[in-house]
Amino acid sequence: MIEIKGCNDYALGQLERYWEEQPARIIPREGGRFDFFDSFEFFKILNSKEMKFPMVRLYQDGVPIDEGEYTFTRRYGGEEFPLTVDPNKVGVFISEGATTIIQSIEQHSSSVAGLCRVYEESLFCPVQANAFYTPCEKQSVAAHYDSSDVFVLQIDGSKDWRLWDFFEKRSNGKRPYNQQVIDDLTRKTPPKFTFRLNPGEILYLPRGLIHQAQTTENDSLHISMIAHPTTWKLSVSKAIEQIADSLEADLKFRSTVLVSGSIVGSKSKFSESSGVNEVVDKIVDSITWDQLKVSAVRRVIKSSFPSREGRLLDIIKNRTLSRDSFIQWREQQPFEIEARDSEVVIHLTDRALILPKVSFVAIQGLKNGEPVRVKSIRGLLTIDGKISLAQALVKNGICTVLDFRHEQV
Ligand SMILES: [Fe+2]
Known part of the structure:
Protein backbone atom coordinates (compact mmCIF):
# COMPACT_ATOMS: atom_id res chain seq x y z
CA MET A 1 0.00 0.00 0.00
CA HIS A 228 -18.23 5.04 -11.19
CA PRO A 229 -15.42 4.51 -13.69
CA THR A 230 -15.57 5.37 -17.36
CA THR A 231 -13.95 2.21 -18.70
CA TRP A 232 -12.69 1.71 -22.26
CA LYS A 233 -15.58 -0.68 -22.86
CA LEU A 234 -18.13 1.91 -21.78
CA SER A 235 -16.40 4.75 -23.54
CA VAL A 236 -15.98 2.99 -26.90
CA SER A 237 -19.53 1.60 -26.96
CA LYS A 238 -20.93 5.05 -26.08
CA ALA A 239 -18.79 6.69 -28.76
CA ILE A 240 -19.97 4.18 -31.39
CA GLU A 241 -23.58 4.88 -30.42
CA GLN A 242 -23.07 8.63 -30.73
CA ILE A 243 -21.20 8.28 -34.06
CA ALA A 244 -23.91 5.98 -35.43
CA ASP A 245 -26.52 8.58 -34.43
CA SER A 246 -24.59 11.32 -36.18
CA LEU A 247 -24.32 9.19 -39.37
CA GLU A 248 -28.08 8.64 -39.50
CA ALA A 249 -28.39 10.96 -42.51
CA ASP A 250 -26.01 8.80 -44.56
CA LEU A 251 -28.06 6.53 -46.87
CA LYS A 252 -25.53 3.74 -46.48
CA PHE A 253 -26.19 3.61 -42.72
CA ARG A 254 -29.91 3.50 -43.29
CA SER A 255 -29.77 0.55 -45.68
CA THR A 256 -30.63 -2.96 -44.49
CA VAL A 257 -28.02 -5.46 -43.34
CA LEU A 258 -28.40 -8.26 -45.89
CA VAL A 259 -27.04 -11.75 -45.75
CA SER A 260 -26.73 -13.64 -49.05
CA GLY A 261 -29.86 -15.63 -49.66
CA SER A 262 -31.95 -13.55 -47.24
CA ILE A 263 -33.89 -12.14 -50.16
CA VAL A 264 -35.43 -14.72 -52.44
CA GLY A 265 -33.46 -14.92 -55.68
CA SER A 266 -30.74 -12.59 -54.43
CA LYS A 267 -28.08 -15.30 -54.60
CA SER A 268 -24.89 -13.52 -55.55
CA LYS A 269 -26.33 -10.01 -55.60
CA PHE A 270 -25.52 -9.51 -51.90
CA SER A 271 -22.62 -10.92 -50.01
CA GLU A 272 -21.92 -10.90 -46.29
CA SER A 273 -19.13 -8.38 -46.69
CA SER A 274 -20.99 -6.09 -49.04
CA GLY A 275 -20.83 -2.61 -47.61
CA VAL A 276 -19.44 -3.76 -44.27
CA ASN A 277 -15.96 -2.34 -44.71
CA GLU A 278 -17.20 1.05 -45.75
CA VAL A 279 -19.56 1.31 -42.77
CA VAL A 280 -17.07 -0.02 -40.22
CA ASP A 281 -14.22 2.13 -41.59
CA LYS A 282 -16.34 5.22 -41.28
CA ILE A 283 -17.12 4.45 -37.65
CA VAL A 284 -13.54 3.50 -36.78
CA ASP A 285 -12.23 6.70 -38.41
CA SER A 286 -14.64 8.69 -36.28
CA ILE A 287 -13.51 7.19 -32.96
CA THR A 288 -10.94 9.80 -32.05
CA TRP A 289 -9.55 10.69 -28.64
CA ASP A 290 -11.66 13.87 -28.72
CA GLN A 291 -14.80 11.82 -29.39
CA LEU A 292 -14.03 9.52 -26.42
CA LYS A 293 -13.39 12.55 -24.23
CA VAL A 294 -16.72 14.09 -25.26
CA SER A 295 -18.52 10.79 -24.43
CA ALA A 296 -16.86 10.68 -21.00
CA VAL A 297 -17.69 14.31 -20.22
CA ARG A 298 -21.32 13.87 -21.33
CA ARG A 299 -21.62 10.79 -19.11
CA VAL A 300 -20.48 12.87 -16.13
CA ILE A 301 -22.86 15.70 -16.98
CA LYS A 302 -25.85 13.37 -17.43
CA SER A 303 -25.40 11.72 -14.06
CA SER A 304 -24.26 14.70 -12.02
CA PHE A 305 -26.34 16.38 -9.39
CA PRO A 306 -26.22 20.12 -10.12
CA SER A 307 -26.50 22.47 -7.17
CA ARG A 308 -30.02 23.79 -6.67
CA GLU A 309 -28.99 26.48 -4.24
CA GLY A 310 -30.82 29.73 -5.00
CA ARG A 311 -32.38 28.37 -8.22
CA LEU A 312 -35.97 29.33 -7.45
CA LEU A 313 -35.00 32.74 -6.12
CA ASP A 314 -33.14 33.34 -9.39
CA ILE A 315 -36.33 32.69 -11.34
CA ILE A 316 -38.02 35.51 -9.38
CA LYS A 317 -35.02 37.87 -9.79
CA ASN A 318 -34.94 37.07 -13.51
CA ARG A 319 -38.25 38.91 -14.02
CA THR A 320 -36.60 42.24 -13.23
CA LEU A 321 -33.19 41.52 -14.71
CA SER A 322 -31.82 44.69 -16.31
CA ARG A 323 -28.70 45.93 -18.10
CA ASP A 324 -27.27 46.91 -14.70
CA SER A 325 -27.84 43.55 -12.97
CA PHE A 326 -24.90 41.33 -12.18
CA ILE A 327 -24.89 37.67 -13.12
CA GLN A 328 -22.35 34.94 -12.40
CA TRP A 329 -21.75 31.47 -13.86
CA ARG A 330 -22.85 28.94 -11.24
CA GLU A 331 -20.11 26.98 -9.56
CA GLN A 332 -20.74 23.24 -9.38
CA GLN A 333 -22.85 23.29 -12.54
CA PRO A 334 -21.61 20.43 -14.73
CA PHE A 335 -21.71 21.57 -18.34
CA GLU A 336 -20.13 21.15 -21.73
CA ILE A 337 -20.11 23.77 -24.48
CA GLU A 338 -20.40 22.54 -28.05
CA ALA A 339 -19.80 25.05 -30.86
CA ARG A 340 -21.74 24.06 -33.97
CA ASP A 341 -21.85 25.78 -37.39
CA SER A 342 -24.68 28.16 -36.59
CA GLU A 343 -25.35 27.65 -32.90
CA VAL A 344 -23.82 27.04 -29.51
CA VAL A 345 -25.12 24.18 -27.37
CA ILE A 346 -24.65 24.09 -23.60
CA HIS A 347 -25.14 20.49 -22.44
CA LEU A 348 -26.52 20.20 -18.90
CA THR A 349 -27.62 17.31 -16.70
CA ASP A 350 -31.26 17.31 -17.74
CA ARG A 351 -31.31 19.41 -20.91
CA ALA A 352 -29.32 21.09 -23.65
CA LEU A 353 -29.64 24.84 -24.17
CA ILE A 354 -29.27 25.94 -27.80
CA LEU A 355 -28.19 29.55 -28.38
CA PRO A 356 -27.29 31.53 -31.51
CA LYS A 357 -23.62 31.38 -32.55
CA VAL A 358 -23.22 35.09 -31.81
CA SER A 359 -23.48 34.22 -28.08
CA PHE A 360 -20.25 32.18 -28.16
CA VAL A 361 -17.87 34.98 -27.12
CA ALA A 362 -20.26 36.09 -24.37
CA ILE A 363 -20.45 32.54 -22.98
CA GLN A 364 -16.67 32.17 -23.04
CA GLY A 365 -16.38 35.40 -21.07
CA LEU A 366 -18.97 34.35 -18.49
CA LYS A 367 -17.83 30.80 -17.84
CA ASN A 368 -14.64 31.85 -16.08
CA GLY A 369 -16.92 32.49 -13.10
CA GLU A 370 -16.38 36.20 -12.41
CA PRO A 371 -19.46 38.39 -11.70
CA VAL A 372 -20.41 40.28 -14.88
CA ARG A 373 -22.73 43.25 -15.29
CA VAL A 374 -25.25 42.40 -18.02
CA LYS A 375 -24.43 45.45 -20.16
CA SER A 376 -20.72 44.51 -19.98
CA ILE A 377 -21.19 40.99 -21.35
CA ARG A 378 -18.53 40.46 -24.01
CA GLY A 379 -19.18 40.10 -27.72
CA LEU A 380 -21.23 41.74 -30.42
CA LEU A 381 -24.68 41.31 -28.89
CA THR A 382 -27.00 44.31 -28.63
CA ILE A 383 -28.11 45.36 -25.12
CA ASP A 384 -31.43 43.58 -25.65
CA GLY A 385 -29.50 40.52 -26.87
CA LYS A 386 -27.35 40.58 -23.72
CA ILE A 387 -30.42 40.79 -21.48
CA SER A 388 -32.10 37.91 -23.37
CA LEU A 389 -28.95 35.80 -23.14
CA ALA A 390 -28.58 36.53 -19.41
CA GLN A 391 -32.23 35.63 -18.81
CA ALA A 392 -31.86 32.35 -20.72
CA LEU A 393 -28.72 31.44 -18.73
CA VAL A 394 -30.40 32.27 -15.41
CA LYS A 395 -33.64 30.48 -16.31
CA ASN A 396 -31.72 27.31 -17.13
CA GLY A 397 -29.66 27.39 -13.95
CA ILE A 398 -26.37 28.15 -15.69
CA CYS A 399 -25.95 31.59 -14.14
CA THR A 400 -27.15 33.08 -10.89
CA VAL A 401 -28.31 36.68 -10.32
CA LEU A 402 -26.26 38.45 -7.69
CA ASP A 403 -28.24 40.40 -5.14
CA PHE A 404 -28.61 44.16 -4.74
CA ARG A 405 -25.51 44.55 -2.57
CA HIS A 406 -23.35 43.28 -5.42
CA GLU A 407 -24.98 45.74 -7.81
CA GLN A 408 -23.58 48.55 -5.65
CA VAL A 409 -19.99 47.33 -6.13
FE1 LIG B 1 -16.87 -0.51 0.59
Whole structure:
Protein backbone atom coordinates (compact mmCIF):
# COMPACT_ATOMS: atom_id res chain seq x y z
CA MET A 1 0.00 0.00 0.00
CA ILE A 2 1.22 3.43 -0.89
CA GLU A 3 1.44 6.05 1.84
CA ILE A 4 1.52 9.65 0.74
CA LYS A 5 2.31 12.33 3.30
CA GLY A 6 1.65 16.06 3.15
CA CYS A 7 -0.89 15.85 0.34
CA ASN A 8 -3.78 18.30 0.61
CA ASP A 9 -5.50 17.92 -2.74
CA TYR A 10 -8.08 15.24 -1.93
CA ALA A 11 -5.68 12.50 -3.02
CA LEU A 12 -5.99 13.37 -6.69
CA GLY A 13 -2.55 14.86 -7.28
CA GLN A 14 -0.62 11.61 -7.50
CA LEU A 15 -3.33 9.35 -8.90
CA GLU A 16 -1.19 7.68 -11.54
CA ARG A 17 0.96 6.10 -8.86
CA TYR A 18 -1.80 3.89 -7.50
CA TRP A 19 -5.01 4.18 -9.59
CA GLU A 20 -6.75 0.80 -9.97
CA GLU A 21 -3.56 -0.96 -8.89
CA GLN A 22 -3.22 -0.63 -5.14
CA PRO A 23 -4.75 1.06 -2.11
CA ALA A 24 -3.26 4.33 -0.93
CA ARG A 25 -3.37 6.16 2.37
CA ILE A 26 -3.04 9.89 2.13
CA ILE A 27 -1.96 11.74 5.25
CA PRO A 28 -2.39 15.53 5.28
CA ARG A 29 0.05 18.07 6.54
CA GLU A 30 -0.01 18.64 10.30
CA GLY A 31 -3.54 19.07 11.64
CA GLY A 32 -5.12 19.08 8.17
CA ARG A 33 -8.71 18.17 9.04
CA PHE A 34 -11.61 18.51 6.60
CA ASP A 35 -13.71 21.59 7.16
CA PHE A 36 -16.35 21.15 4.43
CA PHE A 37 -18.62 18.86 6.47
CA ASP A 38 -19.06 17.57 10.03
CA SER A 39 -21.23 15.37 12.27
CA PHE A 40 -23.45 18.34 13.17
CA GLU A 41 -24.31 18.81 9.48
CA PHE A 42 -24.90 15.05 9.08
CA PHE A 43 -27.51 14.98 11.85
CA LYS A 44 -29.06 18.26 10.75
CA ILE A 45 -29.74 16.70 7.32
CA LEU A 46 -31.07 13.50 8.87
CA ASN A 47 -33.34 15.34 11.27
CA SER A 48 -34.64 18.20 9.15
CA LYS A 49 -35.27 16.54 5.79
CA GLU A 50 -37.93 13.96 5.25
CA MET A 51 -35.65 11.23 3.94
CA LYS A 52 -36.73 8.00 2.29
CA PHE A 53 -35.28 4.52 2.38
CA PRO A 54 -32.91 3.60 0.68
CA MET A 55 -31.41 7.13 0.75
CA VAL A 56 -30.93 6.35 4.45
CA ARG A 57 -29.89 2.84 5.47
CA LEU A 58 -28.97 1.35 8.82
CA TYR A 59 -26.58 -1.51 9.64
CA GLN A 60 -26.07 -3.32 12.95
CA ASP A 61 -22.74 -5.18 13.33
CA GLY A 62 -22.28 -5.27 9.57
CA VAL A 63 -25.78 -6.58 8.82
CA PRO A 64 -28.53 -4.41 7.26
CA ILE A 65 -31.43 -3.61 9.62
CA ASP A 66 -34.85 -4.25 8.08
CA GLU A 67 -36.11 -0.88 6.79
CA GLY A 68 -39.54 -1.54 8.32
CA GLU A 69 -37.87 -1.03 11.71
CA TYR A 70 -37.04 2.64 11.09
CA THR A 71 -39.47 3.85 8.42
CA PHE A 72 -43.19 4.63 8.40
CA THR A 73 -45.90 5.55 5.91
CA ARG A 74 -46.52 9.30 5.81
CA ARG A 75 -50.09 10.27 4.83
CA TYR A 76 -50.89 13.56 3.07
CA GLY A 77 -54.38 14.29 1.78
CA GLY A 78 -55.37 10.68 1.33
CA GLU A 79 -52.08 9.76 -0.41
CA GLU A 80 -49.62 7.34 1.16
CA PHE A 81 -45.84 7.83 1.10
CA PRO A 82 -44.22 4.66 2.41
CA LEU A 83 -40.59 4.15 3.50
CA THR A 84 -40.32 7.59 5.12
CA VAL A 85 -37.41 7.54 7.57
CA ASP A 86 -38.29 8.26 11.22
CA PRO A 87 -35.36 10.16 12.82
CA ASN A 88 -36.55 9.14 16.32
CA LYS A 89 -36.29 5.45 15.47
CA VAL A 90 -32.93 6.05 13.78
CA GLY A 91 -31.77 7.73 17.01
CA VAL A 92 -32.68 4.65 19.05
CA PHE A 93 -30.68 2.41 16.70
CA ILE A 94 -27.70 4.79 16.79
CA SER A 95 -27.75 4.63 20.60
CA GLU A 96 -27.58 0.84 20.24
CA GLY A 97 -24.51 1.09 18.00
CA ALA A 98 -26.03 1.05 14.50
CA THR A 99 -24.27 2.61 11.50
CA THR A 100 -26.29 5.21 9.59
CA ILE A 101 -25.60 5.76 5.90
CA ILE A 102 -26.95 8.73 3.95
CA GLN A 103 -26.58 7.97 0.27
CA SER A 104 -25.80 10.70 -2.26
CA ILE A 105 -25.32 13.28 0.48
CA GLU A 106 -24.21 15.73 -2.24
CA GLN A 107 -27.94 16.21 -2.87
CA HIS A 108 -28.24 17.79 0.58
CA SER A 109 -24.94 19.60 0.97
CA SER A 110 -23.62 22.07 -1.59
CA SER A 111 -20.08 21.78 -0.20
CA VAL A 112 -20.11 18.00 -0.78
CA ALA A 113 -21.65 18.57 -4.24
CA GLY A 114 -18.71 20.90 -4.97
CA LEU A 115 -16.28 18.19 -3.91
CA CYS A 116 -18.00 15.70 -6.22
CA ARG A 117 -17.34 18.14 -9.09
CA VAL A 118 -13.64 18.27 -8.13
CA TYR A 119 -13.39 14.48 -8.31
CA GLU A 120 -15.50 14.27 -11.49
CA GLU A 121 -13.29 16.75 -13.30
CA SER A 122 -10.17 14.78 -12.44
CA LEU A 123 -11.53 11.28 -12.98
CA PHE A 124 -13.80 11.87 -16.02
CA CYS A 125 -16.54 9.79 -14.42
CA PRO A 126 -19.64 10.33 -12.27
CA VAL A 127 -18.88 10.63 -8.54
CA GLN A 128 -21.40 10.17 -5.75
CA ALA A 129 -20.84 10.76 -2.02
CA ASN A 130 -22.17 8.49 0.73
CA ALA A 131 -21.78 9.50 4.39
CA PHE A 132 -21.29 6.86 7.12
CA TYR A 133 -21.81 7.58 10.82
CA THR A 134 -20.72 4.71 13.09
CA PRO A 135 -20.77 4.80 16.92
CA CYS A 136 -17.57 3.89 18.78
CA GLU A 137 -16.16 0.37 18.72
CA LYS A 138 -18.53 -0.87 16.04
CA GLN A 139 -18.21 -2.42 12.61
CA SER A 140 -20.14 -0.52 9.93
CA VAL A 141 -20.60 -3.07 7.14
CA ALA A 142 -19.29 -6.61 6.69
CA ALA A 143 -16.04 -7.26 4.77
CA HIS A 144 -16.82 -6.73 1.08
CA TYR A 145 -15.52 -5.34 -2.19
CA ASP A 146 -17.03 -2.61 -4.37
CA SER A 147 -17.35 -2.32 -8.12
CA SER A 148 -16.49 1.38 -7.98
CA ASP A 149 -13.29 3.09 -6.88
CA VAL A 150 -13.72 4.74 -3.49
CA PHE A 151 -11.95 7.59 -1.70
CA VAL A 152 -12.73 7.45 2.02
CA LEU A 153 -12.48 10.90 3.62
CA GLN A 154 -12.28 10.55 7.41
CA ILE A 155 -14.17 13.57 8.78
CA ASP A 156 -14.62 12.91 12.54
CA GLY A 157 -13.30 10.13 14.80
CA SER A 158 -11.16 7.34 13.39
CA LYS A 159 -11.49 3.85 11.98
CA ASP A 160 -9.33 0.75 12.02
CA TRP A 161 -9.16 -0.64 8.52
CA ARG A 162 -8.32 -4.13 7.32
CA LEU A 163 -7.52 -4.66 3.64
CA TRP A 164 -7.12 -7.95 1.82
CA ASP A 165 -6.16 -8.67 -1.78
CA PHE A 166 -8.25 -8.04 -4.85
CA PHE A 167 -11.21 -10.40 -5.13
CA GLU A 168 -11.69 -9.25 -8.71
CA LYS A 169 -9.32 -6.66 -10.10
CA ARG A 170 -11.11 -3.84 -11.97
CA SER A 171 -14.44 -5.37 -10.97
CA ASN A 172 -17.30 -4.41 -13.28
CA GLY A 173 -19.95 -5.57 -10.82
CA LYS A 174 -21.21 -8.28 -13.16
CA ARG A 175 -19.84 -11.22 -11.21
CA PRO A 176 -22.53 -12.57 -8.85
CA TYR A 177 -21.75 -11.35 -5.33
CA ASN A 178 -21.62 -13.98 -2.57
CA GLN A 179 -21.15 -12.66 0.98
CA GLN A 180 -20.50 -16.17 2.29
CA VAL A 181 -17.48 -16.55 -0.01
CA ILE A 182 -16.07 -13.21 1.21
CA ASP A 183 -16.73 -14.13 4.86
CA ASP A 184 -14.94 -17.49 4.45
CA LEU A 185 -12.02 -15.88 2.68
CA THR A 186 -11.53 -13.12 5.28
CA ARG A 187 -11.83 -15.64 8.11
CA LYS A 188 -9.14 -17.89 6.66
CA THR A 189 -6.79 -15.23 5.31
CA PRO A 190 -5.14 -12.58 7.48
CA PRO A 191 -5.53 -9.03 6.13
CA LYS A 192 -2.66 -7.71 4.03
CA PHE A 193 -2.81 -4.25 5.64
CA THR A 194 -4.15 -3.01 8.96
CA PHE A 195 -4.01 0.63 9.98
CA ARG A 196 -5.95 3.44 11.63
CA LEU A 197 -7.43 6.19 9.46
CA ASN A 198 -7.48 9.47 11.38
CA PRO A 199 -9.42 12.71 10.80
CA GLY A 200 -8.18 14.52 7.71
CA GLU A 201 -6.79 11.34 6.14
CA ILE A 202 -7.96 9.75 2.90
CA LEU A 203 -7.97 6.10 1.94
CA TYR A 204 -8.12 5.17 -1.74
CA LEU A 205 -9.68 1.75 -2.31
CA PRO A 206 -9.43 0.40 -5.86
CA ARG A 207 -12.56 -1.42 -7.03
CA GLY A 208 -12.52 -5.16 -6.42
CA LEU A 209 -10.34 -4.99 -3.28
CA ILE A 210 -11.77 -6.62 -0.12
CA HIS A 211 -11.97 -4.27 2.87
CA GLN A 212 -13.59 -3.86 6.27
CA ALA A 213 -13.51 -1.18 8.96
CA GLN A 214 -14.24 -0.83 12.65
CA THR A 215 -14.57 2.35 14.70
CA THR A 216 -12.18 3.06 17.57
CA GLU A 217 -12.95 4.61 20.98
CA ASN A 218 -14.67 7.56 19.23
CA ASP A 219 -17.73 7.77 16.98
CA SER A 220 -16.73 8.04 13.33
CA LEU A 221 -18.03 10.02 10.37
CA HIS A 222 -16.55 9.42 6.97
CA ILE A 223 -17.63 10.31 3.46
CA SER A 224 -16.98 7.86 0.65
CA MET A 225 -16.46 9.52 -2.72
CA ILE A 226 -17.63 6.76 -5.05
CA ALA A 227 -16.25 6.98 -8.58
CA HIS A 228 -18.23 5.04 -11.19
CA PRO A 229 -15.42 4.51 -13.69
CA THR A 230 -15.57 5.37 -17.36
CA THR A 231 -13.95 2.21 -18.70
CA TRP A 232 -12.69 1.71 -22.26
CA LYS A 233 -15.58 -0.68 -22.86
CA LEU A 234 -18.13 1.91 -21.78
CA SER A 235 -16.40 4.75 -23.54
CA VAL A 236 -15.98 2.99 -26.90
CA SER A 237 -19.53 1.60 -26.96
CA LYS A 238 -20.93 5.05 -26.08
CA ALA A 239 -18.79 6.69 -28.76
CA ILE A 240 -19.97 4.18 -31.39
CA GLU A 241 -23.58 4.88 -30.42
CA GLN A 242 -23.07 8.63 -30.73
CA ILE A 243 -21.20 8.28 -34.06
CA ALA A 244 -23.91 5.98 -35.43
CA ASP A 245 -26.52 8.58 -34.43
CA SER A 246 -24.59 11.32 -36.18
CA LEU A 247 -24.32 9.19 -39.37
CA GLU A 248 -28.08 8.64 -39.50
CA ALA A 249 -28.39 10.96 -42.51
CA ASP A 250 -26.01 8.80 -44.56
CA LEU A 251 -28.06 6.53 -46.87
CA LYS A 252 -25.53 3.74 -46.48
CA PHE A 253 -26.19 3.61 -42.72
CA ARG A 254 -29.91 3.50 -43.29
CA SER A 255 -29.77 0.55 -45.68
CA THR A 256 -30.63 -2.96 -44.49
CA VAL A 257 -28.02 -5.46 -43.34
CA LEU A 258 -28.40 -8.26 -45.89
CA VAL A 259 -27.04 -11.75 -45.75
CA SER A 260 -26.73 -13.64 -49.05
CA GLY A 261 -29.86 -15.63 -49.66
CA SER A 262 -31.95 -13.55 -47.24
CA ILE A 263 -33.89 -12.14 -50.16
CA VAL A 264 -35.43 -14.72 -52.44
CA GLY A 265 -33.46 -14.92 -55.68
CA SER A 266 -30.74 -12.59 -54.43
CA LYS A 267 -28.08 -15.30 -54.60
CA SER A 268 -24.89 -13.52 -55.55
CA LYS A 269 -26.33 -10.01 -55.60
CA PHE A 270 -25.52 -9.51 -51.90
CA SER A 271 -22.62 -10.92 -50.01
CA GLU A 272 -21.92 -10.90 -46.29
CA SER A 273 -19.13 -8.38 -46.69
CA SER A 274 -20.99 -6.09 -49.04
CA GLY A 275 -20.83 -2.61 -47.61
CA VAL A 276 -19.44 -3.76 -44.27
CA ASN A 277 -15.96 -2.34 -44.71
CA GLU A 278 -17.20 1.05 -45.75
CA VAL A 279 -19.56 1.31 -42.77
CA VAL A 280 -17.07 -0.02 -40.22
CA ASP A 281 -14.22 2.13 -41.59
CA LYS A 282 -16.34 5.22 -41.28
CA ILE A 283 -17.12 4.45 -37.65
CA VAL A 284 -13.54 3.50 -36.78
CA ASP A 285 -12.23 6.70 -38.41
CA SER A 286 -14.64 8.69 -36.28
CA ILE A 287 -13.51 7.19 -32.96
CA THR A 288 -10.94 9.80 -32.05
CA TRP A 289 -9.55 10.69 -28.64
CA ASP A 290 -11.66 13.87 -28.72
CA GLN A 291 -14.80 11.82 -29.39
CA LEU A 292 -14.03 9.52 -26.42
CA LYS A 293 -13.39 12.55 -24.23
CA VAL A 294 -16.72 14.09 -25.26
CA SER A 295 -18.52 10.79 -24.43
CA ALA A 296 -16.86 10.68 -21.00
CA VAL A 297 -17.69 14.31 -20.22
CA ARG A 298 -21.32 13.87 -21.33
CA ARG A 299 -21.62 10.79 -19.11
CA VAL A 300 -20.48 12.87 -16.13
CA ILE A 301 -22.86 15.70 -16.98
CA LYS A 302 -25.85 13.37 -17.43
CA SER A 303 -25.40 11.72 -14.06
CA SER A 304 -24.26 14.70 -12.02
CA PHE A 305 -26.34 16.38 -9.39
CA PRO A 306 -26.22 20.12 -10.12
CA SER A 307 -26.50 22.47 -7.17
CA ARG A 308 -30.02 23.79 -6.67
CA GLU A 309 -28.99 26.48 -4.24
CA GLY A 310 -30.82 29.73 -5.00
CA ARG A 311 -32.38 28.37 -8.22
CA LEU A 312 -35.97 29.33 -7.45
CA LEU A 313 -35.00 32.74 -6.12
CA ASP A 314 -33.14 33.34 -9.39
CA ILE A 315 -36.33 32.69 -11.34
CA ILE A 316 -38.02 35.51 -9.38
CA LYS A 317 -35.02 37.87 -9.79
CA ASN A 318 -34.94 37.07 -13.51
CA ARG A 319 -38.25 38.91 -14.02
CA THR A 320 -36.60 42.24 -13.23
CA LEU A 321 -33.19 41.52 -14.71
CA SER A 322 -31.82 44.69 -16.31
CA ARG A 323 -28.70 45.93 -18.10
CA ASP A 324 -27.27 46.91 -14.70
CA SER A 325 -27.84 43.55 -12.97
CA PHE A 326 -24.90 41.33 -12.18
CA ILE A 327 -24.89 37.67 -13.12
CA GLN A 328 -22.35 34.94 -12.40
CA TRP A 329 -21.75 31.47 -13.86
CA ARG A 330 -22.85 28.94 -11.24
CA GLU A 331 -20.11 26.98 -9.56
CA GLN A 332 -20.74 23.24 -9.38
CA GLN A 333 -22.85 23.29 -12.54
CA PRO A 334 -21.61 20.43 -14.73
CA PHE A 335 -21.71 21.57 -18.34
CA GLU A 336 -20.13 21.15 -21.73
CA ILE A 337 -20.11 23.77 -24.48
CA GLU A 338 -20.40 22.54 -28.05
CA ALA A 339 -19.80 25.05 -30.86
CA ARG A 340 -21.74 24.06 -33.97
CA ASP A 341 -21.85 25.78 -37.39
CA SER A 342 -24.68 28.16 -36.59
CA GLU A 343 -25.35 27.65 -32.90
CA VAL A 344 -23.82 27.04 -29.51
CA VAL A 345 -25.12 24.18 -27.37
CA ILE A 346 -24.65 24.09 -23.60
CA HIS A 347 -25.14 20.49 -22.44
CA LEU A 348 -26.52 20.20 -18.90
CA THR A 349 -27.62 17.31 -16.70
CA ASP A 350 -31.26 17.31 -17.74
CA ARG A 351 -31.31 19.41 -20.91
CA ALA A 352 -29.32 21.09 -23.65
CA LEU A 353 -29.64 24.84 -24.17
CA ILE A 354 -29.27 25.94 -27.80
CA LEU A 355 -28.19 29.55 -28.38
CA PRO A 356 -27.29 31.53 -31.51
CA LYS A 357 -23.62 31.38 -32.55
CA VAL A 358 -23.22 35.09 -31.81
CA SER A 359 -23.48 34.22 -28.08
CA PHE A 360 -20.25 32.18 -28.16
CA VAL A 361 -17.87 34.98 -27.12
CA ALA A 362 -20.26 36.09 -24.37
CA ILE A 363 -20.45 32.54 -22.98
CA GLN A 364 -16.67 32.17 -23.04
CA GLY A 365 -16.38 35.40 -21.07
CA LEU A 366 -18.97 34.35 -18.49
CA LYS A 367 -17.83 30.80 -17.84
CA ASN A 368 -14.64 31.85 -16.08
CA GLY A 369 -16.92 32.49 -13.10
CA GLU A 370 -16.38 36.20 -12.41
CA PRO A 371 -19.46 38.39 -11.70
CA VAL A 372 -20.41 40.28 -14.88
CA ARG A 373 -22.73 43.25 -15.29
CA VAL A 374 -25.25 42.40 -18.02
CA LYS A 375 -24.43 45.45 -20.16
CA SER A 376 -20.72 44.51 -19.98
CA ILE A 377 -21.19 40.99 -21.35
CA ARG A 378 -18.53 40.46 -24.01
CA GLY A 379 -19.18 40.10 -27.72
CA LEU A 380 -21.23 41.74 -30.42
CA LEU A 381 -24.68 41.31 -28.89
CA THR A 382 -27.00 44.31 -28.63
CA ILE A 383 -28.11 45.36 -25.12
CA ASP A 384 -31.43 43.58 -25.65
CA GLY A 385 -29.50 40.52 -26.87
CA LYS A 386 -27.35 40.58 -23.72
CA ILE A 387 -30.42 40.79 -21.48
CA SER A 388 -32.10 37.91 -23.37
CA LEU A 389 -28.95 35.80 -23.14
CA ALA A 390 -28.58 36.53 -19.41
CA GLN A 391 -32.23 35.63 -18.81
CA ALA A 392 -31.86 32.35 -20.72
CA LEU A 393 -28.72 31.44 -18.73
CA VAL A 394 -30.40 32.27 -15.41
CA LYS A 395 -33.64 30.48 -16.31
CA ASN A 396 -31.72 27.31 -17.13
CA GLY A 397 -29.66 27.39 -13.95
CA ILE A 398 -26.37 28.15 -15.69
CA CYS A 399 -25.95 31.59 -14.14
CA THR A 400 -27.15 33.08 -10.89
CA VAL A 401 -28.31 36.68 -10.32
CA LEU A 402 -26.26 38.45 -7.69
CA ASP A 403 -28.24 40.40 -5.14
CA PHE A 404 -28.61 44.16 -4.74
CA ARG A 405 -25.51 44.55 -2.57
CA HIS A 406 -23.35 43.28 -5.42
CA GLU A 407 -24.98 45.74 -7.81
CA GLN A 408 -23.58 48.55 -5.65
CA VAL A 409 -19.99 47.33 -6.13
FE1 LIG B 1 -16.87 -0.51 0.59
